[in-house]
Amino acid sequence: MELTPHLEEKKLLVGKINGFFGVQGWVKIFSYTEPRKNILKYQPWYFIHNGTFKAIKMTTGREQSKTIVAHLKGIENRDQAAQLIGKGLYIDKDQLPELDEGEHYWHELDGFRVINNNGVDLGVVDYLVDTGSNNVLVTKGDKEHWIPYIEPYLVSVDKKNRVISVDWDENF
Numbered sequence: 001m002e003l004t005p006h007l008e009e010k011k012l013l014v015g016k017i018n019g020f021f022g023v024q025g026w027v028k029i030f031s032y033t034e035p036r037k038n039i040l041k042y043q044p045w046y047f048i049h050n051g052t053f054k055a056i057k058m059t060t061g062r063e064q065s066k067t068i069v070a071h072l073k074g075i076e077n078r079d080q081a082a083q084l085i086g087k088g089l090y091i092d093k094d095q096l097p098e099l100d101e102g103e104h105y106w107h108e109l110d111g112f113r114v115i116n117n118n119g120v121d122l123g124v125v126d127y128l129v130d131t132g133s134n135n136v137l138v139t140k141g142d143k144e145h146w147i148p149y150i151e152p153y154l155v156s157v158d159k160k161n162r163v164i165s166v167d168w169d170e171n172f
Helices: 005-011 035-040 079-081
Strands: 013-022 025-029 045-049 052-056 058-064 067-072 088-092 113-116 121-130 135-140 145-148 154-158 163-166
Touching: 013 045, 013 079, 025 035, 035 058, 035 067, 121 145
Parallel strands: 113 163
Antiparallel strands: 013 025, 013 088, 025 067, 045 052, 045 088, 058 067, 113 121, 121 135, 135 145, 154 163
16 A cells, blocks of 8 residues: 655655564664664654554664664564564654755755756756765666766755756766
């Protein structure tokens, strides 16, 4: 069942339950936050159940090796935890800290039009990728462009008009 766009606009996907941990209802979480343990700062989490968001609270959680593990309220055994595997974890967007002027959360840039210095439309932002050395803006249009999201390639971000200006060759 699909969610209404109105509901999706208020939530942000921050992770996914990708396994269970132990036999007492703990789950493993793949976090999309940076750093990954920041997912533990947000409560409540939500997951989609029958087309609506259902809140679930973490009773405790921690970083465990290269993953995040958490115990969720009301989940007391491995069978209950197994039913949640694959569920995306969302938060209310208003839980995010305010950023300084000129800074942006990646999700805010989705759908922005990307124009190069020659006025050529390179498509819209589909997603961003952290390559390890820098972030990359991926656009979809006539073709896909992978544009480093760093100076000198990033010229400006106009949030009001939802346009990103870049110094990038349309043939690259």
